[in-house]
Amino acid sequence: MNVQTPVIGQAESGTVGIARAIPAGNFLLAVSGFARAMVPHDTAHDHRHAMAFPRH
Secondary structure, eight states, X not given: OOOOOOOOOOOOOHHXXXXXXXXXXXXXXXXXXXXXXXXXXXHHHHHHHHTTOOOO
């Protein structure tokens, strides 16, 4: 007995996913890093330190 499961969607290849994720992540980091509100700015600042990109 052969049972076939229908495919609803197909995942993107690794290269395409990475190519989309990197600019999106950079955009979010830049926007929150230059925000005037202290909470998003501090979050981006802490994230930079956690990723070993010291800012000062």
